[in-house]
Amino acid sequence: MDRLQAMTVFVRVVESGSFSAAARLMHLGQPAVSKAVAQLERQLGVQLLLRSAHGLTPTDAGQRYFERVARIVSDAEDADTAARDSTFSLQGRLRVAVPTTFGRIQIVPRLGEFLKEHPRLKMDIELDDRRVDLVAEGIDVAIRVGPLNDSTMIAKRMARGRRSVLATPRYLEQSLALETPEDLVQHQAVTYARDDGERYVFHQKGRDVSATLSSRLNLSAAEGIRAAVLADLGLTIAADWMFLPELERGTVVRCLTGWSLPPVDLWVVYPSGRLTSAKARAFSDFVAGVVRELETVSRSMC
Structure with missing residues (x-):
């Protein structure tokens, strides 16, 4: 042998x-x-x-x-x-890591077309908000949101997504006026544990204003933030794609629309020290297509 x-x-x-x-x-x-x-x-x-x-x-x-x-x-x-096979179809197993909310809302519902294109491909999808160790956990490709802290990974930025102050109309009806970033301190905020205490810089016509959120509820997972905001427990600062279905329906709205926040980066990441497989490249191309679709929808709502 x-x-x-x-x-x-x-x-x-x-x-x-x-x-x-x-x-x-x-x-x-x-x-x-x-x-x-x-x-x-x-x-x-x-x-x-x-x-x-x-x-x-x-x-x-x-x-x-x-x-x-x-x-x-x-x-x-x-x-x-x-x-x-001249009609090359991927096969074998592909292990992917995706942030929970992004995966649940934007990736998993669209996987049918990708799997149909590659009927011999099997997938393991790790839905997790933590920064998974790609090498230790045998991950072929990961999607990450926000700044990258591990410089040893092979990374490519796929998009820069809009970030907004988001809340339900019902919460806003029951709360004080929100007209400038300085008003945020008077509002109940739902925050992400790893972003707790972060200062946000808002920009408007050459003017920058720094503000922090007054955290009433601090959560360790993005799914918890979604649930809390949709339950009218407070406002949050998040990437628009995280609430895109609700923004389209109007059950969540953008606040302080005259101000802009720095965008959030979306990355595709591969483990270092080995060649990127055809399966991993095909999945990253698929996600890039999803991202382009999301950007089109987001721009149409501006």
């Missing part, structure tokens, strides 16, 4: 959790699978798997090796498919 075949066997063993399951997936005998992994261990001079009555688990060295060879195997499968 050649080196690439042995790598493929090892990847399938780790993914399936046993020699027997990998053998069934690859239509091989179990002894051939065991022999392939033993061959790799001899060549590398390290133990890759821990065998126990409870199954197989990678050693630390095995996990590091798996993270790298899984990409090699996936890219080789893509290359084979592209060479055989």
Whole structure:
């Protein structure tokens, strides 16, 4: 068995959790699978798997090796498919990390077209507001909002989205007037935990005004901010796409529309140290299309 075949066997063993399951997936005998992994261990001079009555688990060295060879195997499968099929369709598994609210509102509902275009592709989507470690968690591509703190990642800015003061009409009817950024301190605000205490700079015709929000409710997840604002608990400062369905219906409105805030950046991020797969590039192109659609809708409401 050649080196690439042995790598493929090892990847399938780790993914399936046993020699027997990998053998069934690859239509091989179990002894051939065991022999392939033993061959790799001899060549590398390290133990890759821990065998126990409870199954197989990678050693630390095995996990590091798996993270790298899984990409090699996936890219080789893509290359084979592209060479055989003039109507190239992606296949294999793509692991994606997307902020929860952006993913739930803007990405997941539009995935049907992407999956239809690539019927042999399987996806794992991590919906999470935290900054996922792409390498440690085996993520192929991530979408991130706001400033990037990790300079080791390969990143490309996809868009700069409008950011606004947002509230429900019902909240505004029950509250004091909101005519200038200085009035924000008199309002109940719903804030994001990682932005707590941030000073916002509003711009209007050559004039800058700095203001902070008076946080009544501080939440650790964007979904909580949405729920609180929609329950009339206060106003917030957020990217427009976060409330785009409600802005279109008028159940949430922009405030201080004569003032502008610095935009929020939307990034596509790839793990460093390895080639970006065709699957990851295709997904980032798909998201870029979604973003262009959102920008068109947002401009139409200005």
